[in-house]
Amino acid sequence: MKCHVCFRKCDIEDGKLGFCGARTVKDGVVVADNYGKLTSIALDPIEKKPLKRFYPESMILSVGSYGCSLRCPFCQNHEISWSDVAFSYKNRAEYYSPQEIASIAKRYESQGNIGVAFTYNEPLVGYELVRDTAKLVHANGMKNVLVTSGNASISILREIAPFIDAMNIDLKGFTDSYYTDVIKGNRRMVMDFIVEA
Template sequence: MPTCNVCYRKCMISEGKNGFCGVRGCRNGKIVPLNYGRITSIALDPIEKKPLNRFMPGAMILSVGSYGCNLRCPFCQNYEISWSDGAYEFEKEAEYVSPERLAELADRYKTSGNIGVAFTYNEPLIGYEFVRDTARLVHDRGMKNVLVSNGMASLDVLEEIIPYIDAMNIDLKGFSDSFYSDVLLGNRRMVMDFIAEAVKHCHVEITTLIIPGENDSDEEITEISKWIASLKDKSGNAIGKKVPLHISRFFPRFKMTDRPPTDVDRIYHLADIARKNLDFVYTGNC
């Protein structure tokens, strides 16, 4: 039975079935991305919305999303396209946009200030083949590529896409294995390994959503910021202090409506703690 190697689950998928993410399936004995080129969302956004505060600030970027995800965050902001049971209805309903067409569209929007393409909204890496193929063409046109990801992918996937990616915002959703495994159904170590390798190749910013009662302690933000500060470049030089961290405010949503929004003062307090270890800390949703 073929095995998918995108993330830690290594789903073994039988013919005609799909893996946990819903979009990698076994067809004719091979694992294929069923969401290849299937676009559910597209918008010309300020790059700060990704969020990227220290990569080409003031620019606009064509943001595109497909469907599916390999996490199950109960507070997901884009659950309509990220969560689903069984086969995704989007497989037939989402518009197909080829890599060539998307690169051409990005080029056309240069006159509106567009610098390239951001792969975002759902989890782009479960369909990394489309990211790779499109990003290569975008680069050929002299434009930039941005990835907004949960970072839960193998280093083999990163190796496939990194030659064409200029900047990433990666979620580090917490710093405990129990939070990742029990709440998100994910794997913290895989995310940390992905981040540690990504910073060696492109501009990286990190986002942590602060959820009351889950990851909002002083100790956890201290540990997160210390770990980010320890990140190194290809030569082993410490560069982590310059990696921006976005500390964002939670709002009740989707399956997590049992708690209030994060207190604004708490966000500012945690940001001050992170600044003891990092040079660039930003607050979001405040």
């Protein structure tokens, strides 16, 4: 089955993983293998996302899983996003449901928490968790932040955008060759994502 989440359009066999290590095929359908399997959960300052003008000096519950469609050699999160260590979380990560994540965020409201940030790895390789959790966070009257490389299709963006209040879309370079040769990405897809956002 073909995955259409990012530019790679991986052909995935049943039970195998795509390049990102986060998506698989079950019963003939491409699904997020990393759904709810968090590698990190922390209450961070909003400036660490980094957002300067979105509720400055507030806190935000930040969650991430494993999996990424890029291979940036300078990645500071590779141990929880795309290294062998990160992929070992497939079998050992603790599961958090969207309901649990939204309720933890609400519990920390008294400590300055404004909502949930989807970050650390590439959240959109597991966009289903972003979508399902962000809806609940909004229902609780809180905010959602997406930190992404922007290597995702417009249809995915349109599915989640109604629930996202702020984004950091990380444009990592300015030439096609930098994207293809250094970080193994696709600059055109990122630019289209930014324009659509």
